[in-house]
Amino acid sequence: MTDLHWLPTIPDWRQRLKAIPSEPATAWDNAVALANARLNFVLTNALDETVRRVLPNGPETLATKRVRLAVLGSSTLAHLLAGIRAAGLRRGIWIDTYENDYGQYLQELSETDSPLHAFKPNAVLIALDAYHLTAGVTAGMDAETAEAALTEMQDRLREVWRLAREAFRCPIIQQAALPLHLSVLGQNEHRLPGSRAWFVSRLNAAMRAMAEAEGVDILAVDERATRDGIGKWHDTALWHRSKQEVSPTASPLYGDLVGRWLAAKQGRSFKCLVMDLDNTLWGGVIGDDGMDGIVLGQGSPLGEAYTAFQEYARELSRRGVILAVCSKNDEANALEPFEKHPDMVLKRGDIASFVANWSNKADNIRAIAQELNIGLDALCFIDDNPFERNLVRQELPMVAVPEVSDDPTGYPVALADAGYFEGLSVTDEDRERTSQYQGNKARDALKAAVTDLPSYLRGLEMQLIWKRFDKIGLQRIVQLINKSNQFNLTTRRYTDEDVIAVMADPDAFGLQLRLTDRFGDNGIIAIIIGRLQANKDLEIDTWLMSCRVLGRQVEPTTLNLIAAEAAKLGARRLVGTYIPTKKNAMVKEHYVRLGFTVMDSDAAGGNRNILDLAAFTPAETFIHVVEG
Amino acid sequence: MATEAEIYGDLTEIFHDVFMRDDIKLSPELTAKGVQGWDSFKQIEIIMACEEKWGIKFNTRELDALRCVGDLATMVGKKIG
Numbered sequence: 001m002t003d004l005h006w007l008p009t010i011p012d013w014r015q016r017l018k019a020i021p022s023e024p025a026t027a028w029d030n031a032v033a034l035a036n037a038r039l040n041f042v043l044t045n046a047l048d049e050t051v052r053r054v055l056p057n058g059p060e061t062l063a064t065k066r067v068r069l070a071v072l073g074s075s076t077l078a079h080l081l082a083g084i085r086a087a088g089l090r091r092g093i094w095i096d097t098y099e100n101d102y103g104q105y106l107q108e109l110s111e112t113d114s115p116l117h118a119f120k121p122n123a124v125l126i127a128l129d130a131y132h133l134t135a136g137v138t139a140g141m142d143a144e145t146a147e148a149a150l151t152e153m154q155d156r157l158r159e160v161w162r163l164a165r166e167a168f169r170c171p172i173i174q175q176a177a178l179p180l181h182l183s184v185l186g187q188n189e190h191r192l193p194g195s196r197a198w199f200v201s202r203l204n205a206a207m208r209a210m211a212e213a214e215g216v217d218i219l220a221v222d223e224r225a226t227r228d229g230i231g232k233w234h235d236t237a238l239w240h241r242s243k244q245e246v247s248p249t250a251s252p253l254y255g256d257l258v259g260r261w262l263a264a265k266q267g268r269s270f271k272c273l274v275m276d277l278d279n280t281l282w283g284g285v286i287g288d289d290g291m292d293g294i295v296l297g298q299g300s301p302l303g304e305a306y307t308a309f310q311e312y313a314r315e316l317s318r319r320g321v322i323l324a325v326c327s328k329n330d331e332a333n334a335l336e337p338f339e340k341h342p343d344m345v346l347k348r349g350d351i352a353s354f355v356a357n358w359s360n361k362a363d364n365i366r367a368i369a370q371e372l373n374i375g376l377d378a379l380c381f382i383d384d385n386p387f388e389r390n391l392v393r394q395e396l397p398m399v400a401v402p403e404v405s406d407d408p409t410g411y412p413v414a415l416a417d418a419g420y421f422e423g424l425s426v427t428d429e430d431r432e433r434t435s436q437y438q439g440n441k442a443r444d445a446l447k448a449a450v451t452d453l454p455s456y457l458r459g460l461e462m463q464l465i466w467k468r469f470d471k472i473g474l475q476r477i478v479q480l481i482n483k484s485n486q487f488n489l490t491t492r493r494y495t496d497e498d499v500i501a502v503m504a505d506p507d508a509f510g511l512q513l514r515l516t517d518r519f520g521d522n523g524i525i526a527i528i529i530g531r532l533q534a535n536k537d538l539e540i541d542t543w544l545m546s547c548r549v550l551g552r553q554v555e556p557t558t559l560n561l562i563a564a565e566a567a568k569l570g571a572r573r574l575v576g577t578y579i580p581t582k583k584n585a586m587v588k589e590h591y592v593r594l595g596f597t598v599m600d601s602d603a604a605g606g607n608r609n610i611l612d613l614a615a616f617t618p619a620e621t622f623i624h625v626v627e628g
Numbered sequence: 629m630a631t632e633a634e635i636y637g638d639l640t641e642i643f644h645d646v647f648m649r650d651d652i653k654l655s656p657e658l659t660a661k662g663v664q665g666w667d668s669f670k671q672i673e674i675i676m677a678c679e680e681k682w683g684i685k686f687n688t689r690e691l692d693a694l695r696c697v698g699d700l701a702t703m704v705g706k707k708i709g
Contacts, residue, residue, distance in 0.1 A: 014645075042645045042677050049648055079669065237688050242668065248676050 002224075002232045002250040003038060006402040006418040008393070010037040017050055027051075028059040033397060035090040041083065044252045048082035051089060058094035065266050067095040069258075070121035072105040072164075073175075074132035075243040083251040087259025091268060095259075109163040117167060123265070124164045125219065125258060126157075127175040129245035133203060134177075134196040139184050141194030150199065154206055161216050171265050173258070174211060176204045176222040178245060180234045217424060219257055221246070260419040270400055270420040271374055273316060274365060276383035277327035277334055277356070279406065281346065282306050287333045287486040287547065287583060297343025305408040310345035312412035317350055321421050322372060324353040326364045326381065328547060330486075330586065331356040358586060360453060360551050361388050362395035380420045382411060385548060386519040387460075394456050457553060457622040460517045464557050465628035469503045469510035476524050477512055480544060484527075485583040488544040489576065489590060507532040508541075509565050513558060514628065515549055525549045528562055530569075538562075538571035543590075556619035559594050563616055573612055580605040630708055635701050642677045646670055656698025674700075682708050 010016065013034060020030050031051045039047065058066065067088060071077050077099045088095035098119040100108045105126075108116040137149050157174065164172050181197040183189045189198050204222050211218050225233040228250075235247045246254050263269060278285045283295025283302050295303045317323045323346070327334050334356035338348040348354070353368045361383070369376045377398040383389050389401045402414040415421075469477055474496060481494050502510040513526040526549075529542035540562065545554060566574055576591040578584075588605065592598060595616075596609035630638075636654055643652050647665060660666040678700070679685055684707040694700055 040677075040680060042642070042673060045673070046645055046648050079672075237691075238672065240688065241691070242672055244672070248672060249680060 002228050002253045003040065004252055004256060005038065006404075006414040007036055007038040008389075008401075008403045010034070013037055013039075013043070017047060020050060020054055022054060024055055024059050027054045028062075031055075031089055032092055035086050036397075038403070039086070039252055041079075041248045041251045044086045044255070045082045047089070048085050051085075058096075062092065062094060064091070064093045064268065067093055067123055067262055068098070068119060068121045069095055069123045069125060069262070070098045070100075070116055070119060070168075071125045071127055072100050072109065072116075072160075073127035073129065074103055074105060075129040075245050076102070077127060079244055079248045080127070080246060080251050080254055083253075083255025084258045085255070086252065087255040087257075088262060090256070091259055091263045093259070093262060093266070093268075095262070106160065106163075109160065109167065112167070121168050122170045123262060124168060124170060124172045125175065126160055126164070126172065127219075128177075129243075130177040130180050130200055131239075131245075134181065134199050137194055137196050137199045139192060139194045139196075143193040146193035146199070150202055150206065153203060154210060157207065158210060158214065161214055171217065172215075173217045173219050173261055174207060175219040176207060178225055178230065178234055179204075179222055180225075180230055180236075180245075217261060219261065221254065221257065224253070224257065256419065260422040261424075264422040264424050268377070269422045270321075270380045271378040272322040272324055272352075272368075272372060272380065273313060273415070273421075274324045274326050274368055274379055274381040275313065276381075276385065276388065277325060277329060277337075279384040280382060280408075280411070281310060282337065282341075282344075283408075285486075285547065286337060287329055288483055290485075291336060291341060294337065294341070296337070296341065302408070303343070307343060307345055309408050309411045312415070314345055314350060316415070316421060319426055320423065322352045322374075323350055324368045324372065324379075325351050325355060326361055326368060326383075327356045328358055328361070328550060329356040330583075333583070358550060360391065362392055365392060365396060365399060380415070382415070384408075387517070387522075387548070387552070390519060391456055394459075395452065453551070454622070460519075460552075460622070462515060462517045462552065462623045463626055464554065464561070464623045465514040465516065465626045466561055467512050467514075467628045469499060469512060473512050473524065474499060477510070477527055480524065480527050480546075481542065484544040484546070485581070486547050487550070487587055488542075488581075488584050489540070489587055490542055490579045491581050491584060492542055494542075502529055505531075507569065509569070511561065511565065513554075513561075515552070515554060515623075522546075522549060526554065526558055528558065530562060530566060532566075532569045532571055533575075536570060536572045537575045538566035538569065538573070540574060540576045543576070553619075553621040553623055555590070556594060557621045557623040557625060560618040560621075561625060563611075563613055563618065567613055571613060573610055575599075576609045576611070578607045578609075630705070632701065632705065635704050635708075638681060639678070639697070639701060639704070642674060642681060646673050646677060654697050656696060656701065658697040659695065678704060684708065 017034055020027050034047055069084065071081065081097045081099065084097060085095045098116060098121060100116060108114040133153060161172055177200045179200050181200055183197050184195060185192040189195050192198060208218055221233065233247060233250045234245060238244050238247060275281055283306055284293055286294055296306050297303045313323060335348065337344050353371045355364045355368055365379060365381060369379055376396055380400040381392050382402055382404065384404065384406050392399055393401050400420050402418055404410055404414050477499055478496055499510065502508050508531045511528040512524050515522040515525045526545040527542060531539045531541050533539055562574065576596055578588055578590060591609035596611045599608045599610050601607040640654050643654060644650050647663065652663060675686060675691060682704060690703060
C-alpha cells in the first residue's frame with residue numbers, strides 16, 4: 001500500500017483546512033497538524049495550495065532550516081512537488097521546489113545562466129525515469145554490449161552528480177530506477193544480457209556502490225515498489241497519457257520519502273522509541289493476568305507476533321535507536337517480565353528509560369525526554385490504546401504517534417513504513433548508544449509538567465452507559481469479576497450463580513458500565529455490586545474497573561451512579577471497603593479520594609469508609625451518563 | 629447499487645477537493661471549459677480520485693471517450709454496477 005497508513009485520519013480535516021487563519025505563526029502550526037493526517041494525493045494538493053496561498057514565503061521564523069529543493073528529471077515531475085512540500089510541512093520544514101523544463105535537466109545543470117542556477121538550490125533530487133535510464137538497451141545485445149551500456153549509464157549518472165555538486169555544493173539524492181519493465185525471457189531473465197528489467201536491477205546495485213563513493217544518497221523507490229507492488233507506483237496507461245512515471249496516487253508517499261531524507265539531513269530524524277507494555281509488547285495485562293497469563297512467545301500466533309515486534313525493536317536499538325518504556329502499571333509488575341519471563345526478547349538493559357506508574361502518559365513522556373536529555377520531537381510513542389495515543393498527540397504534537405490497530409503484526413510495519421528513524425549512516429557510537437543512556441540515568445529528577453487534561457477529557461465526548469446485570473452480559477461480568485486484580489476494591493470472586501442471585505435480590509443491585517468516546521467503544525469497563533443492609537447502609541460489595549480507563553473521571557461518575565441507585569433502595573449511607581491483596585495497592589485510598597470518611601483501618605492495610613448520602617453532592621465530570 | 633444521485637454526490641465531493649472550491653455544481657453537460665483550472669492534470673486527478681474512491685479502473689479508450697461530467701458519471705455507474 002502506498003497510503004500513509006501510520007498517520008491518523010482527522011475527521012474534520014476539510015473544515016480545519018478552510019479555517020486556517022491568516023496570522024502566519026498560527027497558520028503554520030495548524031498546517032503542520034493537518035499535514036500529519038492520512039492524506040491522499042488530492043487532499044495533499046489541497047493542503048499544499050492552501051499553505052502556499054496563506055504563507056507565500058513560509059513562516060517568518062522556524063526552528064528548522066529552509067530547503068530549496070531542485071527536482072531534476074526526464075519526465076513529468078509537477079505532480080510530485082506538492083507531496084514533497086507537504087512532507088516537509090509534516091516535519092516543520094519549509095520547502096521551496098524547482099523543477100526543470102520537461103526533459104531539460106542536463107542542459108539546465110550545464111548552463112550557469114539557467115533558471116535552475118538562479119534558484120540556488122540547497123538540495124538536489126535527481127529523478128530519472130526508468131525508460132530514460134534504459135534507453136538503447138535491447139534484448140538483441142550481447143553480454144559485452146550490455147555491459148558497455150551499463151558502464152556508460154553509470155558514467156552519465158556520475159557526470160550529473162558532478163555537475164550538481166560543483167554548481168551547488170549541496171546534498172544530492174538519486175532516485176533508484178523503478179523496476180517497471182516486463183520480463184522477456186522469464187524467471188531467468190538475468191541470463192538475457194540485454195534485458196531492460198535485468199538492466200534496471202544491475203543499475204540499481206551499481207548506483208548504490210557509486211553513491212557510496214561519491215557521497216550521494218539514494219531515494220529507494222525500488223525497495224518501496226517491491227513491497228507495495230509496482231502497480232501501486234507506476235501506471236503504464238498514465239505513462240502513455242501524461243509521462244508521469246510515479247503515479248499521482250503514490251505521490252504523498254514519494255514526497256514523504258523525500259521529506260524524511262531532508263529531515264535526516266538536518267539531524268531531525270526521531271531518536272527514541274517509547275513503548276507501552278500491556279497489549280503492545282505482550283498480550284494481556286501483566287497486573288491482572290500475571291506472568292503466566294500474558295501472551296508472549298512460541299506456542300500461539302499472537303504470542304509470536306509480540307515476540308516479532310520485540311525483535312524488531314531490538315534490531316532498531318542495535319543500530320542506534322534508543323528504547324524507552326512508558327506504561328500505566330505498578331513498577332514492580334511492569335519490570336517482572338523483563339527480569340523473569342523466558343520469552344521476553346527485550347531485557348531491562350535494552351531500555352534506556354523505564355517509566356511505569358499511574359500518571360498520565362503525556363507527563364511521563366516529558367519525563368523520559370528529560371531523563372534522556374533529548375528533545376520531545378525526537379520521541380516516537382507506540383501504544384495499542386487509542387485513548388493514550390490521542391492524549392499524547394493532543395498534548396505533545398511534536399511526538400510521533402503511529403496509528404496502529406490491536407494487531408501486533410502491524411507494529412513493526414507501521415514503524416518501518418513511517419520512516420521515523422531514517423538514518424543516513426551508522427557509527428560505532430550508534431551501536432553503543434543504549435548503554436550510554438543507561439549510564440546517564442537521572443530518574444530522581446523526574447519533574448512532572450502540567451498537562452491540560454481537562455480540555456482533552458472535555459473533547460472526548462465520553463458516555464458512561466450503564467445497565468443492571470443481565471443475562472446477555474453475564475459471561476463478561478463473571479469474567480471481569482474473576483480476572484480483575486488491580487483496580488478491584490475487594491477482589492471477591494463470584495460464579496454465574498452468585499451473579500444471577502444478585503440479579504434476583506430486591507435489596508441489591510449489580511451494575512455493568514460501558515464507556516464510549518470519540519474514538520470508539522471501550523466495552524464493559526466497570527462492575528459494581530451494592531447490597532442494602534438492615535440498618536439502611538448500602539454496602540459496596542464489589543467495585544472493580546479496567547485500568548485502561550484510569551484518569552478519565554470514571555470513578556467519580558460511577559460514584560454518582562452508585563449514590564443514585566442506593567437512594568432508590570432507600571439507603572442513607574454508602575459503606576466502602578478496601579481489602580488489600582498483592583496487586584490492588586493502587587486503590588488503597590480510593591474511597592478517601594472520592595470524599596468518604598475513614599471509619600476504621602486494620603493492621604493488614606484494609607479500610608472501611610462511610611459516605612452520608614444526605615450530604616452528598618454529585619461530582620461534575622465530563623462524562624455523560626446514560627442508562628443503556 | 630449506487631443511485632445516480634449518490635454518484636453525483638460523491639463526484640461533487642471529489643470535484644470540490646480537486647479544485648478546492650465548494651461552489652462547483654455538477655451537471656451532466658458540464659465540461660472542462662465550464663470550470664476554471666480544469667486542465668489535463670486536473671483531469672487525471674479527477675480520474676484517479678474516482679478510481680481510488682470506487683476501487684475501479686478506467687482504460688485508455690474509456691478515458692479518451694470522456695467528454696463531460698455525464699459521461700464520467702455513466703461510466704462510474706456501469707463499473708460499480
